[in-house]
Amino acid sequence: MCDLPKNSRVFRNPDHKSNTLDRIYKLYEQRRYYDVEIVLNDQRYQVHSVVISAVSEYLNLKLFDNVGTPSLKVIPINNLDNDATQRAIEYCYTGEIEFSYETVLKVLTVAGLFQLESLVEACCNFMSDIIDTTNCLEFHETANLYGCTALGDKVINFILRNYKMIAQTNQFLDISVDKLQRLLRMNLNVSSEIEIFDSVKTWVSHDMPNRKIHLPSLLKLINLPMLPDNLLYGEVTTLCEGVQNCPNLIISALQWKHSPHTIINSDVNWNKSRTRISTIILAGSLTDEGVSKVEIFNPNDNAWLEFLDTNIARKNANYVLVGDELIAIGGEDNKIRNTVESIDLKTGKKINLPSLQIGRVGSVAAAIGNVIYVFGGNDGSTTVNSAEKWDPVTRKWSFTTPMITGRRGCGITVLDNEIYVIGGWNESAIDDFGYKNVEVFCPCSEKWRTCAPMNESRHWISATTYDGKIYVFGGRQKGEVDSQKLKSVECYNKSTDSWSFIADMSTSGYGVASGVLGNNLVIIGGATSDWKRKGVEKYSKNLNKWSSLPSVREKRENSYIFSVPTSWLDRKLSLN
Structure with a gap:
């Protein structure tokens, strides 16, 4: 120029x-x-x-x-x-x-x-940002149609983690057989193969005359030998009545299960299994400095690895996992916080999210889809019954229906798209041992109801849903200082609205983390008297017995376990 x-x-x-x-x-x-x-x-x-x-x-x-x-x-x-x-x-x-x-x-x-x-x-x-159980199947097709890779990855991760709830929606009933087959070929994270069979049975039963013909191809995508014998002889056989080739599949599955050496030729590889989940445990401590490092379990080496450092070390913060994002909520350092952060577990990037309406410590949180709920806790002066809801569309917190009883140090878990808040403690309660009662929150109606109370009052507990039942582990009785530690574990059966005991943990303690690793319940850390634990135990439902796993790297109390695809572990190992 x-x-x-x-x-x-x-x-x-x-x-x-x-x-x-x-x-x-x-x-x-x-x-x-x-x-x-x-x-x-x-x-x-x-x-x-x-x-x-x-x-x-x-x-x-x-x-x-x-x-x-x-x-x-x-x-x-x-x-x-x-x-x-x-x-x-x-x-x-x-x-x-x-x-x-x-x-x-x-x-x-x-x-x-x-x-x-x-x-x-x-x-x-x-x-x-708005993926949930009712739209994820449609969004999956949309992402493929328009080449939206990021949306597709997020939807697939959501489907892998929430298949059981997705299979209970009306949208699931209307998918094509090709779409169902594609889903069944995915590495779905389920607690047992029974959940896969139940989803196929539900889909076929929705239009039995026209869909029964697809049973042979669908059953080949289920790991039938993993099903109990009474189910194979009962519901599976009944569902397959009059369908050509189905009886041979059931016989083949029973042979693989009980006499695999007798198999000569088979067009189905019953040895295949869904990749089971590994476990991430997260920061949290009531009395000591918070732990900022996230650990992941490597089942191949039977050892724990450091996954990443969140650089968040608040005591007794809540954590929830939404897709690939770990959300840290509230807690306490030099004061009680209403702070909320999001950590992308793929990149390690941390961003600040809008704060809670009030500061909370000792609260509990749960996510259903991308919507997060926070309940109770102490606001610095008293234990509250208030509840807050995170709207992923408006990206704002707002108050929702408060609990019936203010509480902190309670357990929380999700069963059938409802949130169960269990036990806990309140300094103003007449019963100084803590609470036995259980409140159930329905996100659709935003209303609370009660269900059967536990057999024992307990606070600073952990709760986990596994195979359609709720399990609650350990805890304290009496006040925050002069307290009795528990080793008992209770199981809630929704169909009978009742609690029963299973085998005790090996050590009395409170503030354990609980979750599911493969086909086993696991508990991690916690505290007994004035010391924190690194210990890990797994529970065999068949044997009603606890056994030890390798200890974690950091002592933990009031931490959190999340079940994640083993691809997360593969990604971590590939970077080492």
Whole structure:
């Protein structure tokens, strides 16, 4: 470029582009100087070719031939939503659009056709924040259709972790047999193969005359030898009555289970098994400094590895896992906090989220889908019964229906899409031993109910759902200082609304973490008297017996266990 004479200058108006587009948009609103009509159903949208062709490659190709002269003045389109189409056209002028849970798929359909890549990406990002059990199957297909890799990865991870709940939705009942087969080939994280069979039985029974024919192909995708004999001889056999080839599959499964050496030829590899889950345990301590490091169990080496350092060391904070994000909530360092952080466990990146309405320590938290609930705890002056809800769409905390009883140091778990808050303690309670009672929160109605109380009062406990039942481990009785430690474990059966004892833990203690590793319940850490534990124990349901696993790297009290795909471990090992 030639140098300008000294008596020249270049003037650039920083507002020129935006002002010009604003004026062009006003011309669009006034329907002036338009030269193209987009026709959808009975609706005509008058637009300016220079705008839509610059933004949309699809519309550009519709308008111009190879030499760049206008070849069409009318663009007919079909099978789109009128409102979404108008919003997308306005987006071409303004670069701004609003969509919601109800409209995002319609907007995405228009954006995909018009090849508005930035809008497609925005829709997919929004959808990734609102994944739940009722939409994840549709979102999975959408991600594949529009090439939304990030959305697809997040949806698949959600499906792997929540298959049992997904199989209970109406949307699951309406999927095609091909879609169900693709799901069954996934590395689904389930507590037992019974959950896989139950989902197939539910799907087939929804339209038995037309779906029963698919049973042979579906049963081949279930690890039938992992099912109990009474189930194979009972429900499986009954479901398969009159279906060709099904009896042979059942016989083959029983042979693999009891006499694998007698198998000569089989077109099914019953040796296959779903990759079981490994375990992450998280920071948390009531009386000592919080632990910021996350550990993961390597079942191949029977050892614990450091997974990452969250750099969050608040005492007695709550943790929940939502997709790949670990959410740290509240807790205490030099004061009681309402702080909330999100740690991406793939990248280690930490961001601050909006704070709780009040500071809480000793509260409990649970996630259903991407929605997080926090209950009770101490706010610095008293134990509260208030509850808060995180809305992933608005990205705000708001109060929801309070508990019947204020409590802290309680257990929490999710069973059948309801949240159970169990036991706990309140300094104003008449019963200084803690609570036996249990409250159940229904997220759909935002109402509480009670169920049968435990046999023993207990606080600073952990609760876990496994194989359709709730288990509660150890805890304290009496007050915070002069307390009796428990080694008992109780199991809740929802069908009978009753609690029963199983085998005691090997050591009395409170503040243990509990979860599921493979096909076993596990407990980690906790405290007895004035010392913290590194110990790990697993429980065999068949033997009603506890046994030891290798200890964790850090002493832990009031920490958290989350079940995750073994691919997380593979990713960690690949970086070492």
